[in-house]
Amino acid sequence: MAALLGRWRPRARGCRLRHGPAGQAEWLLLSQLFQPLNLQAAGALGPGEPSCRSQRLMLQAGLICPAGPGCYHYLPPTLRALEKLVGVVDQEMRAVGGQKLSMPSLCPAELWRASGRWERLGPELFRLQDRHGKGYCLGPTHEEAVTQLVAAHSSLSYRQLPLRLYQVTRKFRDEPKPRFGLLRSREFFMKDMYSFDVSAVAARHSYDLVCASYRRLFQRLGLPCVAVRAATGSIGGTVSHEFQLPAEIGEDRLLLCPHGHFAANVETLRGDQTSCPTCGEKLTQSRGIEVGHTFYLGTKYSSVCNAVFYSPENKPQLAEMGCYGLGISRILAASIEVLSTEDSIRWPSLIAPFQLCFIPPKRGSKEEEEEGAALLEQLYRQLAEALPHLASEAVLDDRTHLTIGKRRKDAEKLGYPYVVIAGKGVCEHPPVFEVWDQNAGEVLFLTKEGVVELLSKVQVP
């Protein structure tokens, strides 16, 4: 046993993060992860900054670290969740014909002047000049850029439409009062799609397709999202919907028909609307976090940049556009906000940074003497062979100076969907492992084969 634990201990030099010979399945050692835990903290934040549950939990769990007002470092587990979420979004965007590209953050001022947004966005835009005095803004969205890009395609035919172009990039907005961690920051990740169609009818079809893909996305994440009628704001256009996650700390006020006939952001309503225009039922109020926003733009931007396609009669015609945003980093925080308890993080299973936490016996315990750690490692190897997609989803809580109970408590707070423990049962024949399904809130006692069967249902993007 000493030899085995010896192998878990960091080697003196070199690559110690992963355990096991190169090429084999390897779990990550919790003690080596760069995830500064502060789980006992009462939630000390910046002085006077308004706070919320997700922000507090993410700071305590070593998921984010402040880097400046409204700017955060995304620590390793958060980046894993972010990359998984992007993977799921990519699947949904490809399913509606989305083509992924990447546009620069530096957006030339003259392009934004042409659309009128250089003035309209006022202090919300981060602005700068290059060494030659040429002006830029850091793109908060890219309607101008993508329209210019499509306009540069000098022989675009109606046969090539619809075009649905999207990117997932860092966006910038100089928020007057950044707050709530990743929910309202000044530098954030956004998925923005732009559609180009031959007609208003076709553009509305694109619009409906993308809205349907957003619904599917939130369904896959297990998030209770509502699409509400919304104002078009500085983006413009004539039709718009917000995708809202109901939450107390949400900054938007919504009015919802209990039968689902009507849903709107109150900012779109005139006067005191209290009953549903379709069924007359009394509307209920809710607060929401905006996680997505769609706009039917018409030719607002294509007319500025002269983004045309050639019709069957070979005549140039302005493309009909739509744009569609998803707050990628905001979805991460909003998920934690709505799924977690006061002191325990819960992730949408599909995008949890790690699916599994393994807890070996305490150093010097009876279970350790009975080779509990070795049995846990065997279980992991068998699992990694049977379910290779889970091989890199496992963390080993190697802090064996702590009791199993203390580490289970930490695992509960950190929100791994499954926690596998070499507890008392490992001394039985055959050994029995304790498995916590944290999202279901239940514990199961299973043999090695039972654990593998249970975990075979776990999905990763």
Next chain:
Amino acid sequence: MAALLGRWRPRARGCRLRHGPAGQAEWLLLSQLFQPLNLQAAGALGPGEPSCRSQRLMLQAGLICPAGPGCYHYLPPTLRALEKLVGVVDQEMRAVGGQKLSMPSLCPAELWRASGRWERLGPELFRLQDRHGKGYCLGPTHEEAVTQLVAAHSSLSYRQLPLRLYQVTRKFRDEPKPRFGLLRSREFFMKDMYSFDVSAVAARHSYDLVCASYRRLFQRLGLPCVAVRAATGSIGGTVSHEFQLPAEIGEDRLLLCPHGHFAANVETLRGDQTSCPTCGEKLTQSRGIEVGHTFYLGTKYSSVCNAVFYSPENKPQLAEMGCYGLGISRILAASIEVLSTEDSIRWPSLIAPFQLCFIPPKRGSKEEEEEGAALLEQLYRQLAEALPHLASEAVLDDRTHLTIGKRRKDAEKLGYPYVVIAGKGVCEHPPVFEVWDQNAGEVLFLTKEGVVELLSKVQVP
């Protein structure tokens, strides 16, 4: 046959990019890809801008589109290649214990003033102020940020070192003369890793490990990279190597020992060094494109931010650091620069945007009458079933109004590693397909089973 072609044609509305019922393997239709081809162009660029082969080829092939001085849109095939390259880099960084995170682009001025780089970098830094007048730069590298992040970890133990943190993000540099497309742009993708160690010896071990991982990376990409002794420049530190791809248009001048005993950037040499200091052999001159750079930093940054760990005696000690950059977008362009011919793009096989191009018969040809298109589709389906990782790697050149010869010529220019053609042989029994292995420069005539066997060796990250 008409029915089959009908199925290839864009449907009137909806999602037309991919062919085939949902859930099945689907190839992409070349006619629907957003990749504006301009393959006949003599290479018209901006007036007077110095140009090079990779820039010209990437513009003609619809891989990039200018968005402003030194800023480019990465069009869909390029983003695919970029994401593949990042996947390979992630594998190599994880193999040396790298933990991926993401730091903000907005870097507070006071942090850069503390390190002295706010002044030192002069006009190369993009600078801006927020609405409250607070100063920032757009990070060209993140030594200050990552050191502050590690310094914020108030109880870092020697047991947790080495820490090897990295990110792949957009970086910014206000180049006086941006040129050569993605080889020297003002907004670019970089992988930057930072190591934190307990001692100078341990830090040099981290340094050697990362350098070895860079060599492995370029070997996997099939790129002839040379590590040369380099100057430390504005980053600082005491030891530094550049990873250079020999190329005529390279901006660096290198001196190399023909036996591999010595390699240096001439800027590190005093006077006229003409022979190898080890073996006395005459040094040869070469030009190179810098695609990677490593620095042993010592405590240059950790002393500024007070980034300490606690020793076995529980005393705070400054961490010994290293930093390691890879020019991700530059590697894409440099690969094309060194592997391509004057008019045909060649990618490192592992990161080519698409591995396969399928060319069906010309509309109205004998091969079309003989069901050549249907046979090609069957081949694709069988391939996607046998080699699922290739299912999304295939483009169908559906421009069937063009001859096979014309489309093969385009495929040659665009550089798909494999081109599969339903030529004359499809009329035989069993049908024979023409397969061009473009990197090897050879053509094979193979049955369906032969094609599947040939392509079973193709790797994707």
